[in-house]
Every structure is written in C-alpha cells, then in structure tokens.
Amino acid sequence: MPPFYVVGNWKSHKRVTEAVSWFKEFESLWQKNPFNIQKLIVIICPAYIHLATFASLIQLSRIPIQLGLQDVSAYPSGAYTGEVSAEMVNGLVKFTLIGHSERRKFFKEEETELIEKVKQARQAQLEPIYCVQSEDMTIPQECKIVAYEPVWAIGTGHPDTSDNADQVASRLRQKHPRVTTVIYGGSVTPENVASYTQKAHIGGVLPGGASLEAHTFYRLLLNAART
Numbered sequence: 561m562p563p564f565y566v567v568g569n570w571k572s573h574k575r576v577t578e579a580v581s582w583f584k585e586f587e588s589l590w591q592k593n594p595f596n597i598q599k600l601i602v603i604i605c606p607a608y609i610h611l612a613t614f615a616s617l618i619q620l621s622r623i624p625i626q627l628g629l630q631d632v633s634a635y636p637s638g639a640y641t642g643e644v645s646a647e648m649v650n651g652l653v654k655f656t657l658i659g660h661s662e663r664r665k666f667f668k669e670e671e672t673e674l675i676e677k678v679k680q681a682r683q684a685q686l687e688p689i690y691c692v693q694s695e696d697m698t699i700p701q702e703c704k705i706v707a708y709e710p711v712w713a714i715g716t717g718h719p720d721t722s723d724n725a726d727q728v729a730s731r732l733r734q735k736h737p738r739v740t741t742v743i744y745g746g747s748v749t750p751e752n753v754a755s756y757t758q759k760a761h762i763g764g765v766l767p768g769g770a771s772l773e774a775h776t777f778y779r780l781l782l783n784a785a786r787t
C-alpha cells in the first residue's frame with residue numbers, strides 16, 4: 561500500500577505566535593504517541609509568513625511533516641511586486657496546491673494562469689497538488705497529484721461520501737493516466753477520515769478546518785494511520 565497523503569490547508573489563518581503554539585502542541589502529541597510514519601505523508605500548507613519558522617522547527621524536532629504552499633505565483637522571480645515565486649521557496653517546501661476552489665472563486669484564477677503556475681512549480685522542483693472541483697475539469701499534463709474538492713463540501717460539514725469520492729477518483733485516474741494519486745477534500749474530520757483511507761482509489765485527504773487545531777489534526781492522523 562502506498563502511503564496515504566494528509567494535506568492540511570490552513571488557508572488565511574494564524575498569526576506567527578499561533579502557528580508556533582500549534583507546532584509545539586503537535587510536537588508534544590507526537591512525542592507522547594507517534595503515528596505510523598510508514599503509512600502517512602503529512603503535509604502542512606501554512607501562509608508564506610510561517611514557512612521559514614516552520615522549516616526550522618521541523619528540522620530541529622525531526623517531526624515527519626513536510627511543508628506545502630497554498631498557491632504559487634504564475635511568474636518567475638523578478639519585478640512582480642507582491643508575488644512570491646516558486647524559486648524563492650525552493651528548499652523550504654516540496655509541494656504546492658494549485659487551483660484551489662477559493663483561488664478560482666475569489667481571485668478569478670483560470671486555466672491559462674493555472675498552467676503557468678504548474679510550470680513555475682515544476683521548474684522549482686515543487687510537486688503540484690492540482691485541485692479540481694469536478695471530474696470534467698482539465699488537468700495539466702505535468703500534474704501527478706490531484707485533489708478532488710467539490711465546492712459544496714468545503715467548510716460546510718457536509719462531506720462527499722467516501723463511495724462517491726472513490727468513484728470520482730477512479731474515473732479521474734482512468735481519464736488521466738499520468739495522475740498517480742487522487743486525494744479528497746471537503747469537510748474531512750478525525751471522525752470520517754477512516755472511511756476515505758479504506759477506499760481503493762483515494763490516495764489521501766485535504767482537511768482545511770480540521771487542520772487548524774493541532775490536537776484535532778493529530779487525532780485525524782492517528783485515525784488515518786490506524787486504518
């Protein structure tokens with residue numbers, strides 16, 4: 561069985577002090593009761609302001625979590641005021657979400673821009689986690705990891721059923737043979753995560769709200785690793 565991805569998306573939350581407290585709490589939970597690291601690939605996607613601090617905390621504590629971005633610039637390094645290029649975070653993160661439904665909705669991101677983002681990510685050796693909100697959406701060729709996140713399930717407490725998510729994942733894999741992993745996002749919690757880990761075509765989950773408290777996220781990881 562390949563390891564199961566758990567990708568925590570913090571969105572636009574947490575001051576620096578809150579992020580450090582999260583890490584300290586997570587660290588103490590991990591030290592008391594480590595989850596099975598063979599079974600999980602754990603990725604946290606915090607805001608840019610937390611990346612450098614988190615990278616050093618992870619290095620010092622040797623906790624098996626990796627860092628990802630919530631989004632990446634469609635532009636290279638250069639005169640692009642306000643942007644953070646993929647190259648700038650090289651060495652700090654290994655993954656980046658691209659095309660999250662909130663980016664598409666609030667920032668009007670569309671396919672041409674998303675394709676540029678994927679190119680920039682790849683050039684900087686970041687692995688894109690390409691988000692689609694339905695199975696008929698286009699997926700750029702370079703993407704191997706895809707997140708299926710139906711909009712109506714995000715932040716609503718009404719997740720898609722694991723049966724349906726599994727069928728969507730299976731069809732996505734058939735339609736896009738280069739995609740190796742499909743993860744599911746939308747109201748994933750410690751209580752329901754086990755229903756997704758048991759499915760043949762679901763390779764991970766993308767919790768938002770359930771990643772914001774260290775103890776909730778930790779419980780989610782324990783439940784995911786147990787099944």
Ligand code: PGA
Pocket residue numbers: 569709713714715716717745746747748766767768769770
């Ligand atoms: P949620 O977010 O877990 O809070 O529903 C999921 C997502 O952003 O894909």
